[in-house]
Amino acid sequence: MNLMYLILTSILASLYIFTLYNIPILVAGVRHLHRSSRNKKKTPRLSEEKLPAISVVVPVKNEERVVGRLLKALLTLDYPQQKKEIIIVEDGSADKTVEICKEYVKQQPNHVKLLHKSASNGKAAALNYAIKHAKGEIIAVFDADNVPEPDILQKVVKYFEVQSVAAVQGITRSINAGENMLANLVSCEEAMRFEVLFRGKDDLNLFVPLTGSCQFIRRNVFEEVGKWDEESLSEDTEMSVRLLGKGYRIRYAPDVQSWQENPVNLTQLINQRTRWFRGCMEVALRYGKLITKLDRRSIDAEITLAGPYMLALCLIGYFMAIYTFFIPIQPDLIFTIMAQLISLLTVISLLLIGIAITYVAKPRKMVNLLSLPFIYVYWSAQTFMASYALVQIILKRPKKWTKTLRTGAATDALKIMDKQRTSK
Numbered sequence: 001m002n003l004m005y006l007i008l009t010s011i012l013a014s015l016y017i018f019t020l021y022n023i024p025i026l027v028a029g030v031r032h033l034h035r036s037s038r039n040k041k042k043t044p045r046l047s048e049e050k051l052p053a054i055s056v057v058v059p060v061k062n063e064e065r066v067v068g069r070l071l072k073a074l075l076t077l078d079y080p081q082q083k084k085e086i087i088i089v090e091d092g093s094a095d096k097t098v099e100i101c102k103e104y105v106k107q108q109p110n111h112v113k114l115l116h117k118s119a120s121n122g123k124a125a126a127l128n129y130a131i132k133h134a135k136g137e138i139i140a141v142f143d144a145d146n147v148p149e150p151d152i153l154q155k156v157v158k159y160f161e162v163q164s165v166a167a168v169q170g171i172t173r174s175i176n177a178g179e180n181m182l183a184n185l186v187s188c189e190e191a192m193r194f195e196v197l198f199r200g201k202d203d204l205n206l207f208v209p210l211t212g213s214c215q216f217i218r219r220n221v222f223e224e225v226g227k228w229d230e231e232s233l234s235e236d237t238e239m240s241v242r243l244l245g246k247g248y249r250i251r252y253a254p255d256v257q258s259w260q261e262n263p264v265n266l267t268q269l270i271n272q273r274t275r276w277f278r279g280c281m282e283v284a285l286r287y288g289k290l291i292t293k294l295d296r297r298s299i300d301a302e303i304t305l306a307g308p309y310m311l312a313l314c315l316i317g318y319f320m321a322i323y324t325f326f327i328p329i330q331p332d333l334i335f336t337i338m339a340q341l342i343s344l345l346t347v348i349s350l351l352l353i354g355i356a357i358t359y360v361a362k363p364r365k366m367v368n369l370l371s372l373p374f375i376y377v378y379w380s381a382q383t384f385m386a387s388y389a390l391v392q393i394i395l396k397r398p399k400k401w402t403k404t405l406r407t408g409a410a411t412d413a414l415k416i417m418d419k420q421r422t423s424k
Contacts, residue, residue: 008320011316012339016341018306019345019349026196026200026349026352048080052083054083055131056084057089057142059130060093061126063095073147078153079154085136087113088114088115091117092119125230128227131219138160138219139217141214147258148214148258152214152257152258162251166218166250167215167248169210169215170214170216170256171195171253171256172214174190174260175260175410183262196356198252198254199254201252201300204296207244209250209301210236210240212236213258221243221246221248226242234278241305244290263404269385274385275389277385281390281393308390309386
């Protein structure tokens with residue numbers, strides 16, 4: 001039998017299984033999104049004495065364009081001052097980041113701490129250093145480009161009323177989606193990931209990973225499972241898998257919202273996604289034993305971690321399909337049916353995403369569905385990034401933490417939140 005035919009059939013089978021598995025999750029996410037958009041209920045606030053103490057940790061390095069915006073938002077959060085502390089851990093900045101942070105420390109010396117690390121060796125190390133000085137029962141982590149909504153802490157603590165919940169992942173929305181077409185496509189992708197995929201996973205009691213920002217974890221659970229892995233390029237994913245291994249649950253909280261910047265040029269996007277993909281791939285290799293646990297969250301975690309490998313397989317499939325134009329193979333019935341099913345499932349996935357976009361986008365317009373072809377092209381481009389990350393692993397290239405540059409760009413979302421804070 002033709003070797004090319006066997007390889008192509010194996011790739012198609014893997015993609016078919018992966019896509020078919022995720023369809024019910026996307027359906028559950030869209031269903032939950034539809035239900036929540038119709039039934040918006042205000043939950044009662046907890047009394048002040050029942051509110052847990054929260055330590056908000058912010059790792060910063062060369063963030064002069066955005067850190068002041070974040071600190072202003074954190075200081076005006078709707079949460080008792082005596083139960084909230086802000087810990088900034090500065091990691092060798094060469095710009096005016098330190099000076100800006102010091103100004104906020106002067107304004108609120110009892111609530112804002114500024115820590116300095118002698119060596120700059122990544123976000124995970126900065127988080128571990130900061131948490132040594134934290135006093136809160138819950139640790140909140142925000143990247144420097146974030147702007148959390150005023151009620152974010154009031155909303156997140158309600159999830160921790162369930163003792164089995166060890167961590168909560170909020171949603172990060174794009175603050176600069178209107179800056180250019182790439183930022184808008186990344187915004188659509190992120191909205192799909194949070195509002196459809198994570199909603200579906202949470203609704204079905206599956207594996208919800210932490211994503212690095214707008215994330216919250218119980219202090220005692222953190223101390224039990226151990227510090228953030230300073231060698232990992234994806235310390236948030238690695239921590240998520242360790243929490244899963246200990247039997248803890250991570251909840252997705254769609255009402256716990258923060259705004260952040262998305263990449264606006266290809267260099268930023270390639271560097272960011274290559275690091276994400278490589279980190280995720282390495283976590284998958286390290287924790288492959290999870291698949292031996294016959295429970296839904298462990299199996300889902302392994303399938304989730306396999307995502308970047310599936311992207312790399314897609315790229316191989318594209319090249320092999322081109323190859324068959326020059327050296328044709330004779331497909332049989334199984335191959336033909338599988339190829340058609342993959343196409344059908346891809347169309348179904350895009351339609352589900354399109355439905356989700358009509359709910360998420362403001363204002364809601366059917367014309368938003370016209371972005372679907374561009375989203376598909378954007379996803380196809382990411383197959384190259386995932387493949388590049390895989391090549392780095394195979395060739396054992398040195399790990400390098402690449403920081404995404406921030407510009408401080410914002411859309412009307414920031415103006416709306418400023419008005420909300422001013423009116424309080």
